[in-house]
Amino acid sequence: MRRVIVIVGLFTLLNACDTTIVKSSFKALNGAVWEKDEVVEFTISELDSTTRYDVYINVRNDNSFAYNNLFLIAELASPEGTIQKDTLEYEMANADGSWLGKGYGSIKENRLWYKENIIFPAGGAYTLRFTHAMRKNGNVEGIERLEGITDVGYEIVISKQ
Numbered sequence: 001m002r003r004v005i006v007i008v009g010l011f012t013l014l015n016a017c018d019t020t021i022v023k024s025s026f027k028a029l030n031g032a033v034w035e036k037d038e039v040v041e042f043t044i045s046e047l048d049s050t051t052r053y054d055v056y057i058n059v060r061n062d063n064s065f066a067y068n069n070l071f072l073i074a075e076l077a078s079p080e081g082t083i084q085k086d087t088l089e090y091e092m093a094n095a096d097g098s099w100l101g102k103g104y105g106s107i108k109e110n111r112l113w114y115k116e117n118i119i120f121p122a123g124g125a126y127t128l129r130f131t132h133a134m135r136k137n138g139n140v141e142g143i144e145r146l147e148g149i150t151d152v153g154y155e156i157v158i159s160k161q
C-alpha cells in the first residue's frame with residue numbers, strides 16, 4: 001500500500017509541473033505600493049527564434065488594492081531597438097468585490113494574457129517593461145501611489161497553437 005501511495009504521489013508531482021514554461025520572473029514592489037513613475041523591467045534572452053510563445057503578465061495583489069480593474073502600459077523592446085507598446089486593461093475583481101486571482105489568504109495572483117503565438121526572431125536580449133496607468137474617474141493625473149500590488153512579473157510559455 002505504501003508503495004502505491006509513493007507512486008501516485010510521484011505521478012501527481014510530475015504531472016503538476018508545467019513543462020511548457022520557458023521563462024518566468026517576479027519583482028516585489030516595496031511596501032505593496034506601485035509608484036506612478038516606477039518601471040518594472042525584465043531582460044529576457046536565450047529564446048528560440050523558431051518557436052512560438054505566449055506571454056503573460058503576472059500580478060499579485062492584496063486586499064488593500066481598491067479597484068476592480070488594473071490598467072497597465074507594457075513595452076516589449078527587441079535587441080534592434082524596436083518597441084511594441086500596449087495599453088492594457090485587466091479585470092481584477094468580480095462585481096461582488098471578490099478577487100479573480102488564485103491563491104489563499106489575502107494575496108491573489110493573476111495570470112494576465114499579454115501576447116499570443118509570437119516569435120522572438122532576433123537573437124539577443126529583449127526588454128519587457130511595465131508601468132501602471134491607473135487614474136481616478138474624472139482625473140487627468142494618474143494615481144501617484146497605487147496600493148495593493150505586491151509583485152509584478154511575467155511568464156513565457158511555448159504556444160500550443
